[in-house]
Amino acid sequence: MGTAVATKFKLKGVMQAPVTPMKDDFSFDGDGFAKMVDFHVRNGAPAIAWPHHKAESLNLTIAERKLGAEIAVKTVNKRVPVSIFVGTLSEEDSLDIARHAQKIGADMILAISPYCRRPSQEEIYDSVVRIGTHTDLPILTYNSPWRNGEGVEFTGELTKRLIDRLPNYIGMKDASFHAQKYLEISRIALNMRPGFSIIMGVEHLLASYPLGACGSFSSSGAIAPGLCNKFFGALEARDWDTARDCQFKISRLWHLFKEQYPSSLKGAMIMMGRPVGPTRSPLPTATEERKKFLRQQLEELNILQTEPHGW
Amino acid sequence: MNSKFKPGLVHTPITPFKRDHAVDYDTYAKVLEFHIKNGAEALALPMPEGEDMSLTDPELRQLLEFAMKQVKGRVPVIAHVSDAGTAIAIERAVHAEKTGVAAIVSHPPYFWHPKPAMIVEHLVRIAASVKLPFFVVNPPIESVGATLTSAMVLELVERVPSLAGIVDAGLEFVFMEEIMGNTRAKHPEFQLLAGQDYPVSAFALGGSGVFSPLSAIAPGLVKKTYDLCKARKFIEARGMQENIAELHHLLKEAGESGLKDGLGGIKTAMAAMGRECGVPRPPVRPLGEVERGRIAEAMRAMPYLAAEPRGW
Numbered sequence: 001m002g003t004a005v006a007t008k009f010k011l012k013g014v015m016q017a018p019v020t021p022m023k024d025d026f027s028f029d030g031d032g033f034a035k036m037v038d039f040h041v042r043n044g045a046p047a048i049a050w051p052h053h054k055a056e057s058l059n060l061t062i063a064e065r066k067l068g069a070e071i072a073v074k075t076v077n078k079r080v081p082v083s084i085f086v087g088t089l090s091e092e093d094s095l096d097i098a099r100h101a102q103k104i105g106a107d108m109i110l111a112i113s114p115y116c117r118r119p120s121q122e123e124i125y126d127s128v129v130r131i132g133t134h135t136d137l138p139i140l141t142y143n144s145p146w147r148n149g150e151g152v153e154f155t156g157e158l159t160k161r162l163i164d165r166l167p168n169y170i171g172m173k174d175a176s177f178h179a180q181k182y183l184e185i186s187r188i189a190l191n192m193r194p195g196f197s198i199i200m201g202v203e204h205l206l207a208s209y210p211l212g213a214c215g216s217f218s219s220s221g222a223i224a225p226g227l228c229n230k231f232f233g234a235l236e237a238r239d240w241d242t243a244r245d246c247q248f249k250i251s252r253l254w255h256l257f258k259e260q261y262p263s264s265l266k267g268a269m270i271m272m273g274r275p276v277g278p279t280r281s282p283l284p285t286a287t288e289e290r291k292k293f294l295r296q297q298l299e300e301l302n303i304l305q306t307e308p309h310g311w
Numbered sequence: 312m313n314s315k316f317k318p319g320l321v322h323t324p325i326t327p328f329k330r331d332h333a334v335d336y337d338t339y340a341k342v343l344e345f346h347i348k349n350g351a352e353a354l355a356l357p358m359p360e361g362e363d364m365s366l367t368d369p370e371l372r373q374l375l376e377f378a379m380k381q382v383k384g385r386v387p388v389i390a391h392v393s394d395a396g397t398a399i400a401i402e403r404a405v406h407a408e409k410t411g412v413a414a415i416v417s418h419p420p421y422f423w424h425p426k427p428a429m430i431v432e433h434l435v436r437i438a439a440s441v442k443l444p445f446f447v448v449n450p451p452i453e454s455v456g457a458t459l460t461s462a463m464v465l466e467l468v469e470r471v472p473s474l475a476g477i478v479d480a481g482l483e484f485v486f487m488e489e490i491m492g493n494t495r496a497k498h499p500e501f502q503l504l505a506g507q508d509y510p511v512s513a514f515a516l517g518g519s520g521v522f523s524p525l526s527a528i529a530p531g532l533v534k535k536t537y538d539l540c541k542a543r544k545f546i547e548a549r550g551m552q553e554n555i556a557e558l559h560h561l562l563k564e565a566g567e568s569g570l571k572d573g574l575g576g577i578k579t580a581m582a583a584m585g586r587e588c589g590v591p592r593p594p595v596r597p598l599g600e601v602e603r604g605r606i607a608e609a610m611r612a613m614p615y616l617a618a619e620p621r622g623w
Contacts, residue, residue, distance in 0.1 A: 156560070179482040179509040184560060187553035204484040207512035210545030211552060240543055244517060248492030255489065 004193050005168045007138050009047075009081040009107060011197040014205075014228035016045035017052040017217045019262055019269065020060065020068065022277035028064045029277060030071055035311045036276065037075040043225035043308060048076050049083040049110060049217050054262045057085055059280040062093050066100050073104050081107035087142060089114055091127055098135045109135060110173060112142040113152050121158050128162055128169075138170040140199070143185065145176050156184035163193050171197030173217060177204050186212050202254055203228065206247040209235045219261075220253040223268050223298070224307045249301060256297055260284060268294040273310040316414055316444045316475060317502065317519060318389060320537045322351035322526040323358040325577055326366070326374065327588035334370060336377055338588050341623045342527070343381050345586065349530035349620060354382065355389040355416055360524040360577055363391055365592040368399070372406050379410045387413030389446065395422040397433045401440040408441045416446040416478060419457040427463050435470050444475040448506055451480045453571050461489035468494055468501060476502025478522050482509055491517040508533060508559055511552045514540035524573075525558060528580045529619045532558075554615045561609050567596055576606060583607045585622040 018040055021032030037048055050072050051057040051065060060068070069084045076082050084101040086094045086109045098109050113119045113127035132139045141162065145153035154162075154172065162169050172189065176182055177200070189196045190212045200208055200216040221228045231246035257265040263279045267286025270276065271294055278285035286294070298304040324346055327338040346354060356378055357363040357371070366374065375390055382388055390407035392415050394400040404415050417437050419430040438445040447467060449459040458481055467474055477490060487503060494501040495517070504520035505513035513521070518540075526533045532551055539548040562576030574591040575598040581588055583606065590597035598606070610616055 177484040179484070179512045180507070180556065180559070182512075183509070183553065183556035187556050191553070204488065206515045207484040207487065210511055210515055211549050238546065240515065240545070244515075247488060247516070248495065251485070251488040251492050254485070 003167065004170055004195065005138060007108075007170060010195075011047055011081070011171060011199060011214055013046035013215045013232045014203060014218045014221055015047035015049055015199065015215055016040035016221045016225070017049045017054050018072075019222055019266055019276050020051055020055040021275075022280065024277060026278060026280055028060070028067070030067065032276060033068060034071050034075045036274070037072050039274065039311050040221065040225070041076055041079050043221075044229045045080060045218075045221065045225070046215070047081045047083060048072055050085065052085055052110075052217060054219065054222075054265065056262065056280055056283070057087065058089070059283075062088070062096065065097055069097070069101055069106060070104050073106055083108045083110050083140065085110045085142075086131060087112040087115065089116065091130065094127075094131055095134050098131055098137070102135050102137050106137065108138040108140060108170065110140045110142055112144065115144065115152050118150055119152060121155060124152060124154065125158060125161060129165055132162075132166040132168060136168070138168050139166065140171045140173055140197070141169070142173045142201075143176055144201075145181065153181075154185060156188040159185050160188050160192060163189060163196070169193075170195075171199060173199045173201055174208075174213070175201030177202070179207065182208055182213075183211065203231065203247070203250045205231065205235060206243050219257060219265070220250050222265060222274075223253065223272055224250075224303050226307050227303065252301060253303075256294065264290065264294060267291045268298060271295045271298060271304070272307065316387070318353035318355075318387060318414070318504070319520050320350060320352040320534065321355050321389065321504070321520060321522045322346040322353075322530070323355050323360055323522050323524050325527055325581070325588060326357050326361040328592050329589065332592050334366075334374060335589060339374075339377065340381050341586075342588065343378060345620075345623055346526060346530070347382065347385055349526070350534035351386055351526065353387045353389060353413070354378070355391055355522055358391050358416075358522065358524070359572060360527075360574065361391070362574060362592055362595070363393065365595070368403065371403060375407055375410055375412070379412070389414045389416050391416050392437065393418035393420075393448075395420050397436050400433070400437050404437050404441050408443055412443065414444040414446060414475065415441055416448060418448045418450055419459060421450070421454060421457045423457075425457055427460065430457060430459070431463055431466050431470070434467060438471045438473050441473075443473065445471060445473045446476055446478050446502075446504070447474070448478045449481040449486065451482070451507070451571075453569065459486075461486055461493065464490045465493055468498055474501075476504055476520075478504045478506040479513065480506030480522075482507065482512075484512060487513060487516045487518070508555045509552070510537060510540045511545050511548050514543070515545050524577060525555060525562075527577060527586075528584055529555070529558060529616060531619050532615060551615075554613070558613065561606060565598055565602055565606060575602075579603050579606050580610060583610050584616075584619065
């Protein structure tokens with residue numbers, strides 16, 4: 001029952017989830033996006049995953065998402081695995097994007113039951129099975145429980161049923177960031193399906209790596225890829241002191257970026273010489289004042305001085 | 312900031328009741344002896360699993376006095392002093408100090424859905440009423456709208472000289488990262504204690520202790536996990552942490568309370584380990600026969616419980 005399809009890749013490390021660059025008129029900047037993807041691969045990303053919330057996924061049209069997926073796959077050119085996020089408001093769109101991802105040669109998809117609906121456990125099960133049986137690609141799911149029982153929550157029991165049902169179910173992006181919720185999934189999934197990948201939604205890795213998390217989909221990698229790689233290296237070397245330094249620094253970055261994500265992140269990227277443009281409405285675009293503040297913070301954290309500038 | 316008292320592995324005993332719902336002191340003596348014999352470096356009582364909310368003010372005082380006499384200084388005792396009213400909590404803290412306890416631990420004032428400033432003020436005043444080291448519990452999300460934010464903790468750190476640390480039952484990674492990351496430079500002696508039996512993440516982030524309800528059931532597993540965490544063998548602790556999580560999940564999900572306090576579950580599991588200690592006090596409902604059977608069956612399927620002590 002725990003037997004999974006064999007994958008050609010092993011997910012590990014701080015995997016990068018690029019933002020979506022926009023032109024000044026808010027249109028999708030395909031050239032900028034190709035540069036963004038290439039930047040991450042050249043700076044050590046062990047995988048590319050797009051378009052997550054950080055990439056304004058719900059603010060892209062389905063056509064833009066397909067175009068971006070094509071650019072990502074083509075730019076990466078098999079150097080590392082590529083995951084395409086298929087979460088949408090309508091499940092039919094998710095199926096469409098999943099079909100397209102397989103056709104263009106992506107390596108896996110990341111799925112979630114359409115959110116904003118507070119789906120029940122049965123509804124989440126049905127969605128994931130429908131998407132997961134609709135494609136031959138390996139599938140990851142996205143656990144996104146919000147604080148008050150809203151959101152889409154994968155319990156341990158649901159995860160178990162999905163592993164039983166789907167041989168191509170290879171991992172979970174976990175955004176619970178909560179020791180008990182994390183362990184409900186990990187203690188079942190990691191023992192039932194060896195090699196199952198638990199990937200943290202942000203680099204909250206010091207709390208989760210010892211408990212079997214294999215890496216993260218990065219938030220701060222757009223600003224500080226060197227810090228991310230150093231952090232993961234320290235975890236693998238069990239150098240807990242260095243890991244703690246990195247974690248606390250990354251936590252401060254996350255604190256700067258998490259409000260109205262990814263507006264501030266994009267603003268800070270501009271300060272690092274990577275002009276990724278504005279953030280689509282209803283999210284605000286970082287003001288000049290905010291960008292100046294972010295620049296000061298990056299300088300204080302010694303990131304402005306040590307991390308790569310430009311593309 | 313008080314740096315001297317480092318409680319380490321803290322057991323949090325249940326409170327047994329007789330059939331007429333009176334506190335069962337004969338059994339309570341056995342409970343305390345069991346914890347001291349089985350690895351407690353300190354005791355905190357009565358915590359939520361000791362049903363503190365169901366005890367009257369005179370009972371809380373009497374229970375503490377009884378415990379101090381029974382423990383006789385063999386391990387430090389931390390008095391749990393929480394109430395919806397600041398003045399009531401202060402009076403009880405002053406009483407606790409007179410009994411000779413080593414420290415005070417308090418929850419935010421539940422019931423009022425308090426604003427952050429109210430919570431901070433309440434805790435500041437309790438801490439100021441005594442000369443003892445002071446710990447604050449960050450309760451789980453299920454509790455009635457009174458969890459702490461990292462900003463509130465930082466305010467407490469600045470305003471409460473006796474604050475020794477946070478007992479975190481909220482279990483959120485971001486909270487732990489922020490309180491440890493932001494206190495490290497100025498207050499390196501600030502302590503993070505895992506407030507439920509999930510020490511691996513807390514210790515990896517710099518934690519140094521644990522408040523353990525499950526020590527009543529599997530004190531060996533709790534102690535081994537704690538020892539590995541203390542030795543920074545976090546990866547080696549994973550298997551045991553998964554076992555603890557399995558047991559925790561079983562007991563927490565039992566019972567009808569929306570608080571998921573697991574009170575009925577803990578006492579049922581203790582009975583299954585040969586330590587009969589009655590049922591929770593109303594309004595908490597005891598588990599029915601079916602649920603008790605389910606827990607006993609699930610526990611028989613946990614091989615790691617075979618090595619745990621049976622009876623008192």
